[in-house]
Amino acid sequence: MTTTHLIRQKNPPAILSLGFRPFFLLGSIYAAVLIALWVPWFLGLISVPSAFPPTAWHAHELLFGFVPAIVAGFLLTAVPNWTGRAPVRGLSLGALVLLWLTGRIALALSAHLDPLLTAALCVSFPLALAAVIGREIVAAKNWRNLKIVGALIGLAGADALFHYEVFEFGRLKHAQTLAVAVALLLVMTIAGRIIPFFTTNWLKQNRPGALPQLFGRYDMAAMLLSGAALLGWACLPVLESLTAQARPIVGSAMIAAAAAHFYRQSRWTPLRTFAEPLLAILHVAYVFVGLGFLLSGLGVLNDNFEFASAGLHAWTTGAIGTMIIAVMTRVSRGHSGRKLTAPVSTVVLYATALIATCARIGAALHPELTSILLPVSGAAWILAFGGFAALYGPMLMKQRL
Known part of the structure; x- marks a missing residue:
């Protein structure tokens, strides 16, 4: 040893x-x-x-x-x-x-x-x-x-x-788009394995019937398409200098990736999970992956800053931020010996995270409302993550039950 x-x-x-x-x-x-x-x-x-x-x-x-x-x-x-x-x-x-x-x-x-x-x-x-x-x-x-x-x-x-x-x-x-692309690929990879796995385990115990399809060839194809679309998105300024068709190609690839992720998620039977918020929030967070591809794709196709910004924040605040708080609560409860169910206080954290996301996307789509929606989004984000630290901090600092 x-x-x-x-x-x-x-x-x-x-x-x-x-x-x-x-x-x-x-x-x-x-x-x-x-x-x-x-x-x-x-x-x-x-x-x-x-x-x-x-x-x-x-x-x-x-x-x-x-x-x-x-x-x-x-x-x-x-x-x-x-x-x-x-x-x-x-x-x-x-x-x-x-x-x-x-x-x-x-x-x-x-x-x-x-x-x-x-x-x-x-x-x-x-x-x-x-x-x-x-x-x-x-x-x-x-x-x-x-x-x-x-x-x-x-x-x-x-x-x-x-x-x-x-x-x-x-x-x-280029650095910001590259970092978002890498972080998003991490979310899609990890979520694509844990969401159907956790959903299958919960449904077997609580809701007999149709089960999610685990990671397979379709998931791999969706990931490859998404990776190519994100690479094109991150390198769009370079591609535009090479060909006038860069925007139509990249924008179309991103919208195709959005459709691929919406269908991918439908294979995980998300609507059967809403009786347990600890599980349902993972599915809700993943919606923002497809939504981000859709909004960003429209932004690229139309050279529209509002759609591009909304897509970026659907990914960062929504897909990444909400998925993070979903994973943090589940992992913290499971590894500290608590029941894998979300109490009301945890559901409030999810609600504030979603408010932060929706307000931030709204501020991007309606810049004239930024002075209102940005503070709302910021306050809700602070409540979500500050609330996690207050609620879960004590159990993180103590031995497993």
């Missing part, structure tokens, strides 16, 4: 016993704090000592701060089940948490730091996470999940590009 394995066997504090505990807690707190800062900053009411302008800081910290924290919590909890190996815990887990925190502090104070140092501190976390997850997968020869490592490396690359574009050009060109 190796020294590392022996260290892992020791009993660390509850908060460092599994990856979901520190990362879900800190990630949810950070999600609430960054929106609480960004909305008044965006409206010109406060200033922040960051070298990034408010819109770029907001995008960066959602895509490279908040999202990787939750992804880390999920993967560090799920990978031991995939591989049969001991989980990363204790000092090793604490080091990853510290690395994530360092990146957040560096970006917040980046006006006083060297740009290269800021970039290095931010990019180091997804690379370290990829190395840890990759080590576990390779050691267990769990080759089919190596694509997760590739996605993490892609996220790190998008983060590096983000820093380069901000400091070289003063604005974003």
Whole structure:
């Protein structure tokens, strides 16, 4: 038995016993704090000592701060089940948490730091996470999940590009769309496995009848189509310089991907799950994957900024944000020994997350209402993720029942 394995066997504090505990807690707190800062900053009411302008800081910290924290919590909890190996815990887990925190502090104070140092501190976390997850997968020869490592490396690359574009050009060109595409592919991959699996288990116990179709050839075809559409979307400015047909081709591919995801979801029998909100919210969140493709596709076809922005926020606030709170509540309840059912307080979290999503999409489609809908969306987002930290924080810091 190796020294590392022996260290892992020791009993660390509850908060460092599994990856979901520190990362879900800190990630949810950070999600609430960054929106609480960004909305008044965006409206010109406060200033922040960051070298990034408010819109770029907001995008960066959602895509490279908040999202990787939750992804880390999920993967560090799920990978031991995939591989049969001991989980990363204790000092090793604490080091990853510290690395994530360092990146957040560096970006917040980046006006006083060297740009290269800021970039290095931010990019180091997804690379370290990829190395840890990759080590576990390779050691267990769990080759089919190596694509997760590739996605993490892609996220790190998008983060590096983000820093380069901000400091070289003063604005974003490709990094934000690339990061959204990678994050969305992660959501589609993970959700495509856990939603039908969780739905099947619940239906067998509670609603005998038709069961979801598990991951198969159709899902693979939908993922390939989506990947191609997202690649075209992320590279649209380059493609437009090469051919006048770029917009019709990419826009049509995105609308086709929307149809593919709506049909994909219909194969998971979503309407049979609404008696249990803990399960139903996963299906509701996935609706925004298809909706984002549809709105973004219309935006590309018509060169329409409102539709493009609405599609982007359907993906980020809806598909990613709502899916995150759905997964966090389920994983936290299951791994802390609670019943896999959503109490009223948790349903309120889901409602506020959906309000945040709908208000943000509405603000994109109706810019004249931004001063009303943006604060509504921000307040609802803060209630959703701040509420998660308040409700679930105590169970994350205590041993499993």
